[in-house]
Amino acid sequence: MTPFGEALRDLRRQKGVSQQQMAAAIGVSAAYLSALEHGRRGRPSFDFLQRVCGYFNIIWDEADELFRLAEGSDPRVTVDTAGLPPRYTALANALARNIRHLEPDVVEDMLKLLEKAPNRG
Template identity: 50%
Template sequence: MTPFGHKLREIRAERNITLKDMAKGLSVSSAYLSSIEHGHRGQPSRRFVHRVCQYLNIIWDDAEELEELAIRSDPKVSVNTAGLSPKATYFANCLAEKISTLDDEQIEAMMKVMDEEFDGNLDSSSE
């Protein structure tokens, strides 16, 4: 599941909206919406996120949060280390190899280190 899909599913549950009803309201199939929620469709388009916000009447900061989550929801991310140090390439490969073995606590710890290093520009609250 992606951060966007997780949040979308959470909002639907809070508002007691069925997948079928929301899909109909967005003019997409239930299968498509389910695949977005479960991260099987890749990163949602800005247009789709905008339609979701309109359908759910989400504005301002909440809409920005959903847009940011969509940006960070590519389930098939790739990292280009061309031109970086050998250590950067090694690190990217190690992370790709081991990420499936990390639990949420370990990921949060790594995100905290990165967040502190980059002056709070990373948001690890997108679970």
């Protein structure tokens, strides 16, 4: 599951709406919503996000948060280390090999560390 998928599922459940109801209302299939919620689909389009916000009457900060979660919710990430020192490639590969085995507290610590790093990309 992705952060966006979790947020979408929580929103839908809080409002008491099934995947079928929401899908019909915003013009997508229930299978697509299910795939998004379970992290089997990549980042949703801007148009889709706008339809979700309109459907749930989400505005301002809550909408910004939903868009932010969608931005960071691609379940199939590619890390390009071309042109970087060898240790960067080693790090990317070690993470790819071991991510499924990391303890949740280690993941949280790594996220906090990376959030402090300057984002130049």
